[in-house]
Amino acid sequence: MKMMKAIGILHEAQSNDLTLMDIAIPTINKNEVLVHMQAIGVGSHDRWFRPSNAKYPYPIGIEGAGTIVEIGENVKNYIIGDQVLFINNMQPKGGTWANFSAISEDALISMPNGLSFIDAAALPVAGKAALEGIKALGLQAGDTVFIAGASGAIGTLAIQLAVADGYRVASSASEKNHAYMLSLGAEKVVDYVDETWAEQVRLWMPDGVDAALAIQPGTGVTSMKIVKDGGKVITISGDQFETERQITAEQITHHPEIQRKLITLATEVADGHIRIIVEQVYPFEQGLEALKKVEARHAQGKIVLKME
Ligand SMILES: NC(=O)c1ccc[n+]([C@@H]2O[C@H](COP(=O)([O-])OP(=O)(O)OC[C@H]3O[C@@H](n4cnc5c(N)ncnc54)[C@H](OP(=O)(O)O)[C@@H]3O)[C@@H](O)[C@H]2O)c1
Numbered sequence: 001m002k003m004m005k006a007i008g009i010l011h012e013a014q015s016n017d018l019t020l021m022d023i024a025i026p027t028i029n030k031n032e033v034l035v036h037m038q039a040i041g042v043g044s045h046d047r048w049f050r051p052s053n054a055k056y057p058y059p060i061g062i063e064g065a066g067t068i069v070e071i072g073e074n075v076k077n078y079i080i081g082d083q084v085l086f087i088n089n090m091q092p093k094g095g096t097w098a099n100f101s102a103i104s105e106d107a108l109i110s111m112p113n114g115l116s117f118i119d120a121a122a123l124p125v126a127g128k129a130a131l132e133g134i135k136a137l138g139l140q141a142g143d144t145v146f147i148a149g150a151s152g153a154i155g156t157l158a159i160q161l162a163v164a165d166g167y168r169v170a171s172s173a174s175e176k177n178h179a180y181m182l183s184l185g186a187e188k189v190v191d192y193v194d195e196t197w198a199e200q201v202r203l204w205m206p207d208g209v210d211a212a213l214a215i216q217p218g219t220g221v222t223s224m225k226i227v228k229d230g231g232k233v234i235t236i237s238g239d240q241f242e243t244e245r246q247i248t249a250e251q252i253t254h255h256p257e258i259q260r261k262l263i264t265l266a267t268e269v270a271d272g273h274i275r276i277i278v279e280q281v282y283p284f285e286q287g288l289e290a291l292k293k294v295e296a297r298h299a300q301g302k303i304v305l306k307m308e
Contacts, residue, residue, distance in 0.1 A: 006059035006098035007287045009050075016047050018288055023057045026093045026102040033078055033108065034070035035086075035101050039121035040284070040305040042294045043153070046097070051090040061097035062089045065111065065120035066307075075105045083111040085120040085266065087128065097287060099307065109263050112270035119276040122153070122302035123266060129215075129236050130157035131261045132252040134165065136234040137211045141166025144209040146201060148223050149216030150186070151177035153302040154236060157265075158213055159184040160274050170201050170209060170226075172219075180300060184275070198225040214239060216297065220249060277301025284308065 002025045010021055028034050041063040049062055065085040068078055078084065086107045088095060093102050111120050133154070137145055139162075147158050150171035162169050163185035170188035171181045178189040188204040190197040201209065208228030213236070214220040220239030227233055230246040243249050268274040279300040282290040284307050294303050 004099035005284070006057070006094065007061075007284070008057060008059035008094065008097055010057045012054075012056050018047065018060065018291070020285060020287075021057055023059070023094075023098070025100045028070060028072050028102045030072040030074040031106075032072045032102045032104050033068045033075055033084075035064075035066040035084060035103050036069045037064050037066040037096060037099060037101055037307050038117035039066070039281075039307065040064040040096050040287075041121045041123070041125055041153075042282075042287070042290045042303040042305060043125055044294050044297065045125075046095075046291055047295070049089065049095075051092050053092045055092055055094065057094075059094040059096070059098040059101070061095035061101075063087050063121065063124045064096035064101065065117045066101070069100070072105070078105065078108060078110075083117070083120075084108045085111055085115075085124055087124045097284075097305070106259075109259070109266055112267045115266060115270040118278055118281055118304050118306065119269060120266070121304050122276050122278050123269060124262060126153035126157055126302060127262055127265045128258055129154045129252065130161055131258060131265065132255065133158055133213045133215075133234055133236055134161045135255065136250060136252050137162075137167075137213060137232065139165070139167050139210055142168070143211070144168045144170070144205050146209045146212040146223060146226050147171040147186075148192070148212060148214045148219035149173065149297075151180050151300050152215065152297070153299065154215050155181075156184060156277050156301045157274065158215070159186050162213075164274070170204055172197060174298075177300060192219075192222075198222075201226040224249075278304050280304075281306050 151173035211232040212223035217237040220235040221241040233249040
């Protein structure tokens with residue numbers, strides 16, 4: 001049996017106890033490819049996202065980039081040697097924190113020329129959430145949006161996508177990230193720790209902004225303070241709360257066209273029209289350290305693991 005390194009859960013009983021382990025390389029079915037992983041995106045969900053029918057030992061992780069080394073007989077659009085990025089969510093065979101990962105063909109995105117494995121691995125989960133969030137805002141060019149918790153993985157892309165659509169952006173993060181958010185295109189920046197942050201946004205837009213994109217848990221309810229009467233709050237972390245002043249609140253939902261939009265976004269990143277920011281690249285073996293960094297929720301942009 002061919003073996004590989006992986007980070008994940010050895011036995012089901014070990015719950016969320018993550019370890020570096022030697023396990024068998026997964027076998028692929030007719031509709032899958034085997035990817036030799038080159039880089040892996042790290043997210044605060046990684047410790048928790050696992051299907052109920054997971055097979056143990058189970059590598060965690062839901063996104064990454066690499067090179068195809070084996071192809072299932074029904075796979076039509078890819079060949080061995082192709083470089084791809086993907087979201088591999090809830091795969092019972094195991095996730096992406098491993099030397100090899102079995103990926104369904106319909107999850108694959110070809111890596112555009114000029115995109116590095118590191119940037120490719122940083123893109124899919126944050127890109128998908130940012131695209132879904134921006135779409136759900138339902139805004140038009142010239143409208144205003146407040147993005148809460150905006151210097152991290154999703155916010156870095158959401159600010160740029162909002163500006164590209166012609167929206168005027170206010171955003172929040174601690175003061176050390178204000179110049180960063182301005183460089184991404186935000187017009188007004190506030191510190192969520194400052195008790196006057198909502199007044200500052202109201203000074204910028206006295207009637208309130210048209211909509212808010214609440215990225216961090218708990219920011220949905222606080223974002224209502226600066227949304228206009230009858231405006232909208234879109235939450236990315238599933239916040240549940242009572243609304244006021246005819247404001248509507250919705251969670252982001254999956255749209256079938258999102259894969260096509262992700263492909264376009266990957267091209268825009270490769271062309272340099274949208275910036276991917278990776279604060280730090282960790283060697284794979286230091287994956288748990290990288291996960292702790294992300295779980296603290298203060299990364300600038302994305303954290304990525306690089307395979308040797
Ligand atoms: N629904 C989906 O499909 C989906 C997909 C991916 C992720 N998510 C959810 O999105 C969240 C992660 O987003 P992310 O990856 O962008 O996170 P992240 O990279 O950890 O974002 C960190 C950002 O949040 C700010 N922040 C930290 N604490 C805050 C607070 N109390 N109030 C406001 N802002 C705060 C940080 O600012 P400073 O560093 O300046 O403090 C920084 O701007 C998770 O809750 C995850 O479950 C959902």
